[in-house]
Amino acid sequence: MKILVIGGGGREHALARKFMQSPNVDQVYCAPGNPGMLGDGIDLVPLAVNQVDELLAWAQEAEIDWTFVGPEQPLFLGIVDRFRAAGQKIFGPSQAAARLESSKKFAKELLIQNGIPTAHYQSFEDYKTAQAYVQEASFPLVIKADGPAAGKGVVIAQDLTTAETALADILEADCYGSQSQVVVEECLTGPEFSFFSLVHDGRVLHLPTAQDHKRAYDQDRGPNTGGMGAYAPVPFVDEGLYQEVVTTIVEPTLQAMEAAGYPYSGVLYTGLMLTAEGPKVIEFNTRFGDPETQILMSLLGDDFADTISQLLDSQPAQLTLKENRPSLGVVLAAEGYPNPYAKGMDLSPLVNACPADISLLYAGVGEKSGRLIAQGGRILMAVAQGDDLVQVAQQVYAYLDQNPIPQTFYRHDIGGQVISHSKEEKVS
Numbered sequence: 093m094k095i096l097v098i099g100g101g102g103r104e105h106a107l108a109r110k111f112m113q114s115p116n117v118d119q120v121y122c123a124p125g126n127p128g129m130l131g132d133g134i135d136l137v138p139l140a141v142n143q144v145d146e147l148l149a150w151a152q153e154a155e156i157d158w159t160f161v162g163p164e165q166p167l168f169l170g171i172v173d174r175f176r177a178a179g180q181k182i183f184g185p186s187q188a189a190a191r192l193e194s195s196k197k198f199a200k201e202l203l204i205q206n207g208i209p210t211a212h213y214q215s216f217e218d219y220k221t222a223q224a225y226v227q228e229a230s231f232p233l234v235i236k237a238d239g240p241a242a243g244k245g246v247v248i249a250q251d252l253t254t255a256e257t258a259l260a261d262i263l264e265a266d267c268y269g270s271q272s273q274v275v276v277e278e279c280l281t282g283p284e285f286s287f288f289s290l291v292h293d294g295r296v297l298h299l300p301t302a303q304d305h306k307r308a309y310d311q312d313r314g315p316n317t318g319g320m321g322a323y324a325p326v327p328f329v330d331e332g333l334y335q336e337v338v339t340t341i342v343e344p345t346l347q348a349m350e351a352a353g354y355p356y357s358g359v360l361y362t363g364l365m366l367t368a369e370g371p372k373v374i375e376f377n378t379r380f381g382d383p384e385t386q387i388l389m390s391l392l393g394d395d396f397a398d399t400i401s402q403l404l405d406s407q408p409a410q411l412t413l414k415e416n417r418p419s420l421g422v423v424l425a426a427e428g429y430p431n432p433y434a435k436g437m438d439l440s441p442l443v444n445a446c447p448a449d450i451s452l453l454y455a456g457v458g459e460k461s462g463r464l465i466a467q468g469g470r471i472l473m474a475v476a477q478g479d480d481l482v483q484v485a486q487q488v489y490a491y492l493d494q495n496p497i498p499q500t501f502y503r504h505d506i507g508g509q510v511i512s513h514s515k516e517e518k519v520s
């Protein structure tokens with residue numbers, strides 16, 4: 093079996109490496125991938141994720157069995173529709189179904205119309221009406237750009253001035269690209285977690301839960317990023333809560349999509365908040381999370397590629413979980429990220445010192461004279477798996493602390509929320 097993975101970051105490295113583990117897989121190709129993947133025997137295809145026509149032509153020429161889409165941009169461009177129309181198997185949602193992520197208004201309408209728990213909201217197209225609404229509303233409020241905004245279009249406004257500035261930035265100043273709508277939401281409180289489901293042709297498989305850390309610095313300070321670290325499974329999500337998410341949120345969402353004429357296929361990533369009233373949807377993404385995927389892949393069996401094949405062939409499919417040992421990973425980022433950042437740092441001291449019980453998933457890396465160098469904001473992720481999260485976190489941090497790379501940084505508190513709890517439990 094030959095597989096094409098679209099994307100070039102740590103998420104795609106984790107997916108491609110996992111697919112390579114199946115005895116039924118001959119070769120995995122990644123477009124564009126990154127040089128850090130070469131050590132796993134993954135072949136790189138020099139095409140960007142938005143070159144939909146070229147990717148299709150390449151997949152046909154190379155006789156790829158199926159394609160897995162990592163990031164959202166090609167989904168929003170309709171890559172799944174294009175591949176399917178040409179008879180190529182591809183795992184992901186159609187352009188219309190990907191609106192669950194590409195339009196917050198579409199997602200909110202679907203949720204509310206179907207009684208699926210989420211924050212109350214209003215949407216607006218013009219500044220004056222939105223301003224009149226927030227002037228009467230109670231704070232805090234969450235203001236969101238409707239369309240894709242590279243993870244930046246969400247402002248939690250504690251007061252009217254912040255809310256008005258956010259509305260003007262989104263609707264009038266085009267600070268988040270050209271946005272035609274804004275969503276104003278009730279602010280929910282509680283711990284967040286991510287829930288991933290694999291869906292195709294009416295079949296659904298759910299993965300263990302994961303938790304991302306989106307802010308750049310310790311104690312959730314600093315700007316929002318793509319994600320600075322993650323762990324799985326999430327201890328506060330017990331079997332009862334997990335089932336509640338399936339039956340009150342994921343299944344009704346998939347049924348609603350089907351009923352609306354947009355049957356879902358691909359990965360459904362439900363971002364949730366555990367509020368005092370139970371779990372509520374914060375957002376949907378129509379693809380795997382980065383960096384959650386780097387963690388989740390270590391929990392799955394070697395036959396993950398076979399699971400995707402079964403789903404794409406509309407066969408009974410199963411997901412093999414390895415023993416449920418927790419996994420945790422910390423992202424090494426370039427100084428300055430998520431704003432303009434340092435580049436060109438030699439990563440070999442860290443790479444060469446990597447012990448067998450740590451795995452490295454590469455993202456923003458380049459190659460120079462046979463060495464890996466830093467080239468992107470999120471450079472790599474160091475991941476370990478073990479019997480308990482405290483011990484796994486110690487393992488990862490010992491490795492990163494002992495092998496410092498100049499002009500890089502990482503958070504020191506990944507998993508902190510649950511780790512400090514388990515430390516307290518051990519003391520008592």
Ligand code: AMP
Nearest residue numbers: 211234246277278279280281363374375
């Ligand atoms: P989103 O891009 O919709 O995932 O939002 C980014 C982050 O903003 C989420 O991970 C939450 O931490 C926060 N957020 C979004 N919506 C809400 C909400 N209604 N209440 C509280 N926090 C929110």
Ligand code: GLY
Nearest residue numbers: 304319381382383
């Ligand atoms: N980890 C957050 C995301 O992939 O959107």
